[in-house]
Amino acid sequence: MGKKKHPFIKKNDKVIVLNGKEKGKIGTVLKVNAEKDRAIVEKLNIVKRHTKPGGKRAQGGIVEVEAPIHVSNLMLVCSKCAEPARSGKKILEDGSKARVCKKCGEMLDA
Numbered sequence: 768m769g770k771k772k773h774p775f776i777k778k779n780d781k782v783i784v785l786n787g788k789e790k791g792k793i794g795t796v797l798k799v800n801a802e803k804d805r806a807i808v809e810k811l812n813i814v815k816r817h818t819k820p821g822g823k824r825a826q827g828g829i830v831e832v833e834a835p836i837h838v839s840n841l842m843l844v845c846s847k848c849a850e851p852a853r854s855g856k857k858i859l860e861d862g863s864k865a866r867v868c869k870k871c872g873e874m875l876d877a
């Protein structure tokens with residue numbers, strides 16, 4: 768149970784990359800590692816991995832996989848503003864909390 772400093776990024780979120788080689792690109796979060804504060808973003812930060820022959824695979828080779836990106840380099844994107852959004856919290860009628868875009872009020876939870 769680590770500290771969750773960045774709980775604002777969740778699976779299926781649309782995020783923009785703020786730093787690094789993928790700066791400015793937008794993708795969908797596939798997986799979040801809250802312990803390490805890292806997220807896998809679809810088709811971003813692709814690295815080549817060598818696979819060993821054996822097992823179910825007949826031969827080894829190179830596969831391209833998404834490498835985790837530190838969440839401090841990611842920011843939620845508002846689908847309405849189509850730009851990085853500061854998220855605020857809103858209490859819904861049923862008492863649950865939702866994240867909303869501070870600018871336009873659009874819900875950021877899918």
Ligand SMILES: [Zn+2]
Pocket residue numbers: 845846847848849852868869870871872873
């Ligand atoms: Zn917005």
